Amino acid sequence: MHEEPYTQAMLDLALKKSGGKKISEIRLEVGRFSAIVPASVEVFFRHLSAGTPAQGARLVFHSVPVTLTCTVCQKVLTLEIPPDAPVRPALGTALGRGCTCGEKKLKVSGGLGFDLIGLTVA
Amino acid sequence: MKTIEVRKSITAANDALAHELRSQFTRHGILVLNLIASPGAGKTALIEKTIARLGAAVSIKVVEGDPYTHLDSQRVIRAGAQSIQINTEGGCHLDAQMVGRAVDRFDLDQTDLLIIENVGNLLCPAAWDLGQDATVVVASLAEGADKPLKYPEAFTRAQVVVINKIDLEPHLPVTTAELRRNALTVNPELTVFEVSCLHSTGLDSWCQWIRDRIATKK
Numbered sequence: 001m002h003e004e005p006y007t008q009a010m011l012d013l014a015l016k017k018s019g020g021k022k023i024s025e026i027r028l029e030v031g032r033f034s035a036i037v038p039a040s041v042e043v044f045f046r047h048l049s050a051g052t053p054a055q056g057a058r059l060v061f062h063s064v065p066v067t068l069t070c071t072v073c074q075k076v077l078t079l080e081i082p083p084d085a086p087v088r089p090a091l092g093t094a095l096g097r098g099c100t101c102g103e104k105k106l107k108v109s110g111g112l113g114f115d116l117i118g119l120t121v122a
Numbered sequence: 123m124k125t126i127e128v129r130k131s132i133t134a135a136n137d138a139l140a141h142e143l144r145s146q147f148t149r150h151g152i153l154v155l156n157l158i159a160s161p162g163a164g165k166t167a168l169i170e171k172t173i174a175r176l177g178a179a180v181s182i183k184v185v186e187g188d189p190y191t192h193l194d195s196q197r198v199i200r201a202g203a204q205s206i207q208i209n210t211e212g213g214c215h216l217d218a219q220m221v222g223r224a225v226d227r228f229d230l231d232q233t234d235l236l237i238i239e240n241v242g243n244l245l246c247p248a249a250w251d252l253g254q255d256a257t258v259v260v261a262s263l264a265e266g267a268d269k270p271l272k273y274p275e276a277f278t279r280a281q282v283v284v285i286n287k288i289d290l291e292p293h294l295p296v297t298t299a300e301l302r303r304n305a306l307t308v309n310p311e312l313t314v315f316e317v318s319c320l321h322s323t324g325l326d327s328w329c330q331w332i333r334d335r336i337a338t339k340k
Contacts, residue, residue: 002214005215005217006132006133009132009135009136010132012135013128017126017128021124033275034249035246035249088271088272091274104307104310105310106310107311108274108278108308108309112278114131114132114133115130115131115132116128116129116130116131117128118125118128118129119125119126120123120125121123121126
């Protein structure tokens with residue numbers, strides 16, 4: 001259910017950027033580690049956008065991988081997690097394995113966000 | 123048809139409000155802590171103990187976030203601090219607009235420390251900036267040692283972890299050391315405190331950390 005405020009914020013931003021024009025597509029980037037479920041965003045969007053210029057707009061989701069940055073050598077590791085696989089076990093394994101430099105001081109540096117990339121308007 | 127590039131975080135509007143709040147808090151020299159935890163970890167107990175130890179010398183205000191009740195703000199007021207309750211009506215986190223409306227009711231010139239107790243939830247509260255100086259996760263040992271690995275969102279975004287209920291260690295199949303290790307695995311930059319709010323142990327270093335941070339804000 002926590003997708004509702006995210007969806008409202010996304011809708012508000014899209015409506016602001018569209019300048020009142022009819023929106024046909026909204027392109028979004030969703031971090032694999034954002035705890036945002038696109039299917040839930042779709043559900044809330046249908047209700048929240050009703051009666052606005054965004055009603056009926058297609059939502060296009062692009063997944064952003066999780067990255068870990070070594071706090072010792074600054075190397076950035078990208079986690080290759082299959083789309084249907086859960087993130088947390090893979091993240092736990094990667095954090096436990098540590099960096100290729102041998103240190104285990106990794107910090108999550110990417111894949112946490114939920115961004116509005118662009119719109120298509122009439 | 124026209125394409126418009128945006129490339130902004132969905133929380134951009136909240137982030138802008140939080141930025142304004144942070145500037146306001148900085149102008150008043152206030153240290154702001156955003157407390158995040160699962161329900162029952164001991165956020166309110168930690169606030170009560172902090173007020174008891176620091177309240178005589180530090181002017182503390184508390185914003186309480188809760189889905190429906192006023193129970194936490196009543197506890198904080200009984201402990202001796204001014205508190206405003208935000209009821210999110212089922213919402214799972216506080217946002218900057220809610221906090222902004224609440225702090226308008228405080229005299230910020232008479233405030234050294236503002237503690238924001240977020241809604242009990244380890245998933246999304248850390249993603250919504252409230253203008254805080256530090257995000258503090260309260261992790262109770264009774265929840266198990268694996269919570270940093272199961273809910274890394276909060277631990278990843280936090281600067282401090284307070285491990286509470288360490289007095290229960292003899293009765294639990296987990297150790298404080300395991301919980302500390304898992305928290306630092308998820309975020310090696312965390313500052314960790316180990317406390318028992320029930321027995322008032324371990325609170326000296328936590329309160330000293332607050333005093334030191336307040337000094338940097340003045």
